[in-house]
Amino acid sequence: MAVGRGLARRLAKYLRCVAALREEGLDAVSSWMLGEYTGVNPAQVRRDLAGLGIGGTRGVGYETEEVFGTLRRVLGLDRVHDVVLVGAGRLGTAVAGSELLVKRGFRVAQLFDRDPAKIGRRVGNLTVRDVRELDGGERMPEIGIIAVPSQNAQEVADRLVASGVVVIVNYTDALLHVPAGVQVHDVDPSSQLMHTLYYLTRSGEEIPA
């Protein structure tokens, strides 16, 4: 089942919340609770879950296990997704060793860098490979992560696209140009902080929704 980007984002938020509640041992979760934790209107939560065929019981809510399982399946997280990571520096090394990624169904399968001092070194159970091998015709995972200095991000994005990557997670603040059909997800806390700043500098003012 294909879902739009807005819906996929909301489903990912619900899943995060349900996963936490499930770990706390909660058997049922209400649309109100999901709405409260995710910032989504409870009526929208109910519409989204009904659209996936998940039914709730009035006064009880939804079965946590059913919501968890269905969301994982719809989001494609019930299987392991391989990822190719470029940049074996501080961030790349941390991402490659992230337990959280593994828990969420992602496995860094390939790690590339351009620094001869890093190529051939072991990072966890991976060996750092020369980035020039990336677009050499070998089949690569469809998901790529960029963890290189921002001035080199575009050239790395081009290599990833040439190797068959269709989803790029970009940790740099570079604005990437990619062909149609390739999705870029920017992970940039500084832009979120800038957004926060907008609200801080206007505290006390009425800000329209």
Ligand SMILES: NC(=O)c1ccc[n+]([C@@H]2O[C@H](COP(=O)([O-])OP(=O)(O)OC[C@H]3O[C@@H](n4cnc5c(N)ncnc54)[C@H](O)[C@@H]3O)[C@@H](O)[C@H]2O)c1
């Ligand atoms: N979004 C976030 O949360 C976040 C957090 C930390 C860092 N960053 C960004 O992530 C990037 C990496 O940060 P870092 O601290 O790990 O830097 P780093 O200098 O420790 O590592 C960068 C690595 O990229 C490699 N590299 C450079 N150009 C390359 C290329 N063309 N191809 C392959 N490898 C290349 C370098 O050899 C190095 O190993 C930076 O752009 C930084 O701003 C983002």
